[in-house]
Amino acid sequence: MSEQPIDVLIVGAGASGAAVAWSLAETKMRIVCLEQGGFMNSSQYPSAGRDWEARGLSDYSISPNVRQLPADYPINDSASPIKVANFNAVGGGTILYAGHYPRFHPSDFKVKSLDGVADDWPIEYGDLAPFYAENDRMMGVAGLPGDPAYPPDNSERMPPLPLGRAGEVLARGFNKLGWHWWPSDTAIATEDYDGRGKCINLGACTWGCAQGAKASTDITYWPHAMRAGVELRTGCRVREITVGDDGMASGAIYYDEDGVEREVRAHVVIMACNAVGTSRILLNSTSAAFPDGLANSTGLVGRNLMFHPYALIQGVFEEELDGHHGPHKIIRSQQFYETDPERDFVRGYTMEIQRGRGPVTTALDGLHRGLIPWGAAHHDAFRTLYNRITGMVAVCEDLPEEHNRVVLDPELTDADGIPSPRIDYTLSDNSRKMLDHAVARASEVLRAAGAGEIMTESPIARGGWHLMGTARMGTDPARSVVNEWGRSHDVRNLFVVDGSVFVTSAGVNPTRTIQALALYVADQMKRRLANLFD
Amino acid sequence: MSERDDTETDFTAAERETLGAIAGQVVPASAGHGVPGADDALIRSDILATARRQHARVRDALAKLDALAREESEMDFTALDPVARERVAGRFREAHGPAARLLAALVVQCYYRDGRVMRSLGMADRAPFPEGFEVPQGDWSLLDPVRARPPLYRET
Ligand SMILES: Cc1cc2nc3c(=O)[nH]c(=O)nc-3n(C[C@H](O)[C@H](O)[C@H](O)COP(=O)(O)OP(=O)(O)OC[C@H]3O[C@@H](n4cnc5c(N)ncnc54)[C@H](O)[C@@H]3O)c2cc1C
Ligand code: SF4
Numbered sequence: 001m002s003e004q005p006i007d008v009l010i011v012g013a014g015a016s017g018a019a020v021a022w023s024l025a026e027t028k029m030r031i032v033c034l035e036q037g038g039f040m041n042s043s044q045y046p047s048a049g050r051d052w053e054a055r056g057l058s059d060y061s062i063s064p065n066v067r068q069l070p071a072d073y074p075i076n077d078s079a080s081p082i083k084v085a086n087f088n089a090v091g092g093g094t095i096l097y098a099g100h101y102p103r104f105h106p107s108d109f110k111v112k113s114l115d116g117v118a119d120d121w122p123i124e125y126g127d128l129a130p131f132y133a134e135n136d137r138m139m140g141v142a143g144l145p146g147d148p149a150y151p152p153d154n155s156e157r158m159p160p161l162p163l164g165r166a167g168e169v170l171a172r173g174f175n176k177l178g179w180h181w182w183p184s185d186t187a188i189a190t191e192d193y194d195g196r197g198k199c200i201n202l203g204a205c206t207w208g209c210a211q212g213a214k215a216s217t218d219i220t221y222w223p224h225a226m227r228a229g230v231e232l233r234t235g236c237r238v239r240e241i242t243v244g245d246d247g248m249a250s251g252a253i254y255y256d257e258d259g260v261e262r263e264v265r266a267h268v269v270i271m272a273c274n275a276v277g278t279s280r281i282l283l284n285s286t287s288a289a290f291p292d293g294l295a296n297s298t299g300l301v302g303r304n305l306m307f308h309p310y311a312l313i314q315g316v317f318e319e320e321l322d323g324h325h326g327p328h329k330i331i332r333s334q335q336f337y338e339t340d341p342e343r344d345f346v347r348g349y350t351m352e353i354q355r356g357r358g359p360v361t362t363a364l365d366g367l368h369r370g371l372i373p374w375g376a377a378h379h380d381a382f383r384t385l386y387n388r389i390t391g392m393v394a395v396c397e398d399l400p401e402e403h404n405r406v407v408l409d410p411e412l413t414d415a416d417g418i419p420s421p422r423i424d425y426t427l428s429d430n431s432r433k434m435l436d437h438a439v440a441r442a443s444e445v446l447r448a449a450g451a452g453e454i455m456t457e458s459p460i461a462r463g464g465w466h467l468m469g470t471a472r473m474g475t476d477p478a479r480s481v482v483n484e485w486g487r488s489h490d491v492r493n494l495f496v497v498d499g500s501v502f503v504t505s506a507g508v509n510p511t512r513t514i515q516a517l518a519l520y521v522a523d524q525m526k527r528r529l530a531n532l533f534d
Numbered sequence: 535m536s537e538r539d540d541t542e543t544d545f546t547a548a549e550r551e552t553l554g555a556i557a558g559q560v561v562p563a564s565a566g567h568g569v570p571g572a573d574d575a576l577i578r579s580d581i582l583a584t585a586r587r588q589h590a591r592v593r594d595a596l597a598k599l600d601a602l603a604r605e606e607s608e609m610d611f612t613a614l615d616p617v618a619r620e621r622v623a624g625r626f627r628e629a630h631g632p633a634a635r636l637l638a639a640l641v642v643q644c645y646y647r648d649g650r651v652m653r654s655l656g657m658a659d660r661a662p663f664p665e666g667f668e669v670p671q672g673d674w675s676l677l678d679p680v681r682a683r684p685p686l687y688r689e690t
Contacts, residue, residue, distance in 0.1 A: 163672025200666025
């Protein structure tokens with residue numbers, strides 16, 4: 001049975017769903033968010049137990065196909081060299097994210113004009129600047145103003161994360177080569193912030209932060225949004241967005257936590273399921289008016305999937321470093337960020353320094369790479385690696401390509417029988433060359449810092465944690481799915497606010513921009529409430 | 535795609551013995567480092583409990599190991615002398631890489647959370663939360679040359 005129509009339905013309570021819900025709450029409209037996962041209980045996060053590292057291989061795996069929790073849906077990514085990583089709960093991916101929190105640069109919005117590739121965004125850095133600042137206040141950002149790789153910004157920051165031994169060693173390496181580096185902006189509180197305790201260096205950020213120092217949206221936006229009247233229904237998995245005779249979105253059909261099919265009717269629908277989840281539901285929302293899926297008259301829903309191919313480059317040092325103590329991210333380098341015509345690829349990447357690793361991860365990786373043997377020699381070999389590894393990942397800009405896409409799998413479904421997404425993705429030549437360049441440069445800086453053995457993985461196979469591009473924004477309805485303020489060109493009361501709307505991916509982690517965009521779209525909606533559907 | 539199997543059944547006594555024996559092969563005790571092997575009773579029971587989540591795959595890996603042992607000397611792996619065990623373990627890694635990696639992963643994830651092992655590595659014998667850890671600030675003057683750089687972002 002369906003209830004009275006609500007004003008706004010938001011699907012997905014992750015990074016962007018939380019931000020848009022909070023921002024719209026001040027309108028006093030009736031807002032309901034449907035989220036397939038539940039609220040996390042931080043006292044049960046892995047770092048509260050000795051088995052914390054092992055749980056990253058099971059119920060806190062970054063892969064939904066390994067976790068297989070009731071909130072998860074399987075993803076057929078077997079043909080993709082990069083596998084999807086996500087988390088399905090109130091907070092979405094921010095439950096597991098590392099909290100590395102850079103902004104885009106002004107140039108990232110203009111790659112067509114500057115480099116003749118992909119497309120320019122229909123908005124500019126300046127359009128997002130106030131929303132970056134608003135989002136920074138809500139999430140709480142640590143870092144240091146003054147990075148020469150960015151124009152000055154107006155955000156307040158908490159002090160940066162400690163350099164520690166690993167940061168110091170690598171900073172010396174960068175200085176030796178005269179390369180740029182700067183303390184990372186992170187969504188990690190280094191002082192008590194908005195009721196959250198400061199970081200105590202648990203070193204388990206990607207297992208969920210038991211301390212609450214890392215800004216996941218279940219503990220940042222959501223308490224504020226709910227206090228302001230937004231209703232969050234957990235354990236509710238949307239199957240499809242429904243459409244009325246007028247061709248407008250009319251609500252959604254979903255399964256509640258008991259698996260009972262329900263319908264909710266709404267005047268406005270906002271998709272915030274991430275770039276895989278949103279295209280999956282839109283493609284599954286077929287009707288006479290939209291036989292190929294909702295908002296998909298162009299056939300672009302699901303296309304232009306971007307991941308950020310990652311390379312991992314780590315070195316083994318003689319001295320003791322930080323091991324797993326402290327947040328994963330410390331400093332970043334954007335020495336190779338912008339296009340350089342001397343190179344054989346366009347665009348560039350960020351080097352993000354990773355602090356170190358725990359004993360189990362050290363052992364597993366050492367065994368896997370043949371650096372730690374079985375038998376009596378295990379102990380000495382382990383001790384040459386334990387607490388002595390640090391390095392970095394390179395976050396490479398992924399350019400949009402239509403053949404990289406999310407489609408519905410013809411066979412695989414989730415527990416409610418909803419078709420699963422299948423990922424068709426190939427690594428471009430440009431990405432391959434960029435990865436190779438990053439591995440070579442990162443090895444150089446590790447050597448300059450004193451590393452002996454260097455270990456690499458490129459691309460990181462399990463590293464599909466940044467999901468972007470599958471419902472891109474643009475002013476041309478023939479070449480984009482949503483307009484420059486997030487509204488579907490085809491369906492005038494349907495909005496998308498998650499990473500799907502990205503036109504290009506930049507060479508930095510996306511979440512700060514995803515959330516700034518969600519606040520920007522909410523702001524645009526609030527300004528147009530009287531004529532939102534015109 | 536689906537990487538979890540949790541058919542909820544227990545291991546046979548023979549399988550438990552084989553699992554314990556291979557654990558000792560991956561990480562034997564070391565008097566020099568003052569640590570138990572992964573075949574220590576406490577660590578073994580942790581390995582067994584953890585292995586249940588991947589019951590079918592672990593069972594299959596153990597069967598492969600025993601099959602190699604029988605091929606070599608018509609005995610189960612547990613009945614082999616230390617030299618033969620090491621030889622069969624080597625062949626197991628070569629012939630059945632994924633199965634060997636599965637067992638080794640099980641072993642080390644339990645081994646390195648044992649209090650005695652953690653202490654021997656100088657680690658605090660506890661979960662990270664709630665006490666957390668200290669991390670030194672480090673030398674921020676290292677940033678001085680970077681501060682002195684001209685802007686490197688691209689004007690639009
Ligand atoms: C291990 C890991 C590390 C990461 N590290 C970083 C980092 O350091 N920096 C960074 O910027 N980003 C990082 N990310 C990425 C970051 O988590 C995402 O960019 C961000 O969460 C995406 O926000 P979103 O709103 O688009 O989607 P999500 O946060 O993924 O939220 C989508 C929500 O929708 C829900 N949903 C999906 N389908 C349905 C449905 N049918 N019905 C109901 N609900 C549904 C999901 O359960 C989920 O809660 C990381 C991600 C992972 C997994
Ligand atoms: S290091 Fe800090 S942010 Fe990361 S899990 Fe620990 S307390 Fe949380």
